[in-house]
Amino acid sequence: MLTGLNIEGRIVYPTDSDWDAAHQAFSTLVDQRPDAMVFPADEADVVTIVNYAREHGVRIAPQATAHNAGPLGELDDTIVVQTSEMTDVSIDPAAHRVRVGSGIKWEKVAPQLSDHGLAGLHGSSPDVGIAGYSLGGGMGWLARKYGLQTNSVTAIELVTADGQVRRVTAENEPDLFWALRGGGGNFGIVTAIEFAVYPVEELYAGALFFPAERAAEMFHTWRELLPTFPEELMTWASILHFPPLPEVPEPFRGASYAIVMGAYLGEEREGRELLQRLRELRPEIDTFAMVPPIELGELAMDPPDPLPFISGHELVGELPAELIDEFLEIVGPESGSGTTVTMFQLRHLGGALARKSPGAGARATLPGEVSLFTLGVAPDEETVQTVRARIDRLVAAAEPHRAGKYPNFVEEPADASDFFDAETWQRLCEVKELYDPQDLFKGNHHVPPAAEEAIAA
Numbered sequence: 041m042l043t044g045l046n047i048e049g050r051i052v053y054p055t056d057s058d059w060d061a062a063h064q065a066f067s068t069l070v071d072q073r074p075d076a077m078v079f080p081a082d083e084a085d086v087v088t089i090v091n092y093a094r095e096h097g098v099r100i101a102p103q104a105t106a107h108n109a110g111p112l113g114e115l116d117d118t119i120v121v122q123t124s125e126m127t128d129v130s131i132d133p134a135a136h137r138v139r140v141g142s143g144i145k146w147e148k149v150a151p152q153l154s155d156h157g158l159a160g161l162h163g164s165s166p167d168v169g170i171a172g173y174s175l176g177g178g179m180g181w182l183a184r185k186y187g188l189q190t191n192s193v194t195a196i197e198l199v200t201a202d203g204q205v206r207r208v209t210a211e212n213e214p215d216l217f218w219a220l221r222g223g224g225g226n227f228g229i230v231t232a233i234e235f236a237v238y239p240v241e242e243l244y245a246g247a248l249f250f251p252a253e254r255a256a257e258m259f260h261t262w263r264e265l266l267p268t269f270p271e272e273l274m275t276w277a278s279i280l281h282f283p284p285l286p287e288v289p290e291p292f293r294g295a296s297y298a299i300v301m302g303a304y305l306g307e308e309r310e311g312r313e314l315l316q317r318l319r320e321l322r323p324e325i326d327t328f329a330m331v332p333p334i335e336l337g338e339l340a341m342d343p344p345d346p347l348p349f350i351s352g353h354e355l356v357g358e359l360p361a362e363l364i365d366e367f368l369e370i371v372g373p374e375s376g377s378g379t380t381v382t383m384f385q386l387r388h389l390g391g392a393l394a395r396k397s398p399g400a401g402a403r404a405t406l407p408g409e410v411s412l413f414t415l416g417v418a419p420d421e422e423t424v425q426t427v428r429a430r431i432d433r434l435v436a437a438a439e440p441h442r443a444g445k446y447p448n449f450v451e452e453p454a455d456a457s458d459f460f461d462a463e464t465w466q467r468l469c470e471v472k473e474l475y476d477p478q479d480l481f482k483g484n485h486h487v488p489p490a491a492e493e494a495i496a497a
């Protein structure tokens with residue numbers, strides 16, 4: 041019990057009747073078991089919680105929506121502080137700037153931006169929290185043109201281990217500002233984030249759906265086209281098995297497709313030309329059209345509700361044709377995998393994702409030609425084993441071509457030093473030592489203080 045912790049917000053213990061809802065993660069296979077779930081109402085609550093935890097030897101795992109709770113692992117003597125009730129939004133359309141409370145999801149912001157002819161750098165699912173997405177990197181539809189969301193962040197407000205409220209920018213606390221943008225929730229509880237957004241009235245976006253049996257033709261053609269695509273065009277090639285659920289519309293319900301989805305910051309005529317070779321393959325369904333940016337939230341058709349899933353990921357340096365063949369041997373129509381792997385997806389990288397912009401944070405770039413992300417829905421123990429085995433095979437096939445790993449796509453406990461080069465990792469640990477020497481904060485991917493890291497090494 042957190043005896044003596046008095047806040048405006050809520051504290052929920054494992055014995056409370058609302059525990060199930062309070063500790064729910066997006067992957068229902070993840071059973072996060074902290075001492076308590078704490079939901080601050082405001083910044084003053086956050087200060088009280090941080091001071092209490094520091095004085096009582098309790099660790100804090102900061103969280104916004106629990107979309108990436110899997111990597112946290114054991115949470116003994118730890119409280120999860122979820123800022124999901126801090127959801128203010130203010131948009132300055134003329135300045136192309138947004139300020140949000142750290143508990144808000146993209147779905148509350150992207151539609152308003154779209155109405156102003158603006159787009160933020162959100163990812164595939166509008167259900168994801170802006171905080172974790174931005175602090176870990178944030179790779180979405182406009183990333184080849186504008187880079188990672190974290191490098192469009194202009195200010196972060198947080199409460200650090202000493203209980204201080206800080207407004208952190210490139211000018212006033214450059215090291216902490218750098219570390220937060222990629223180093224995640226290891227430096228304090230973030231209460232608000234400010235970031236730049238971009239003028240986008242309309243863009244040419246949609247998806248080409250091929251019967252899954254034609255995956256090889258589609259993936260190989262897509263691969264050949266990648267070097268010809270400008271930064272204004274982002275494409276993702278996937279195999280997707282739609283569940284046979286009533287809420288999934290026909291003709292998708294229970295069907296399997298190979299799909300190229302894309303978003304092009306430009307005119308329809310140019311967009312059509314860029315995709316011409318894929319269209320010549322005669323997709324069964326073609327949804328490309330000029331649309332406002334709000335449509336980007338629905339493009340990937342991500343599941344909106346929590347579900348039991350296992351995922352795998354690699355950043356792939358170069359994508360040779362043989363690797364496509366290997367992938368399809370594991371998940372293609374003749375692989376015998378059936379619907380075990382619900383989604384297999386390759387996202388095109390490069391462009392601004394490969395360039396370190398001036399003033400970038402710890403997560404400055406994403407290396408590689410494509411990012412592999414794959415997941416399987418696994419409702420019971422037997423399925424967990426089958427799905428895990430297939431996903432492990434996909435990751436193993438990609439490993440020899442590995443360019444790195446992107447922490448936001450890693451959903452299990454991992455060694456965070458693997459996500460950074462040695463120099464960046466060292467600096468992250470030094471900033472951690474400076475602001476949180478007692479290691480009060482446990483981000484999803486843990487950055488230890490430099491002194492602790494030196495002992496471990």
Ligand SMILES: Cc1cc2nc3c(=O)[nH]c(=O)nc-3n(C[C@H](O)[C@H](O)[C@H](O)COP(=O)(O)OP(=O)(O)OC[C@H]3O[C@@H](n4cnc5c(N)ncnc54)[C@H](O)[C@@H]3O)c2cc1C
Binds near residue numbers: 142165
């Ligand atoms: C359906 C789905 C689609 C996705 N699509 C994309 C995509 O297209 N592109 C992409 O880049 N990623 C994507 N992701 C990954 C996503 O970016 C990560 O899961 C991200 O960590 C989610 O952030 P969150 O705040 O919602 O999650 P949380 O689990 O709440 O937070 C994750 C971590 O962020 C930090 N954090 C969160 N809130 C705070 C806070 N208030 N203070 C300090 N630290 C905090 C902590 O380290 C925390 O452990 C997707 C995930 C899902 C489930």
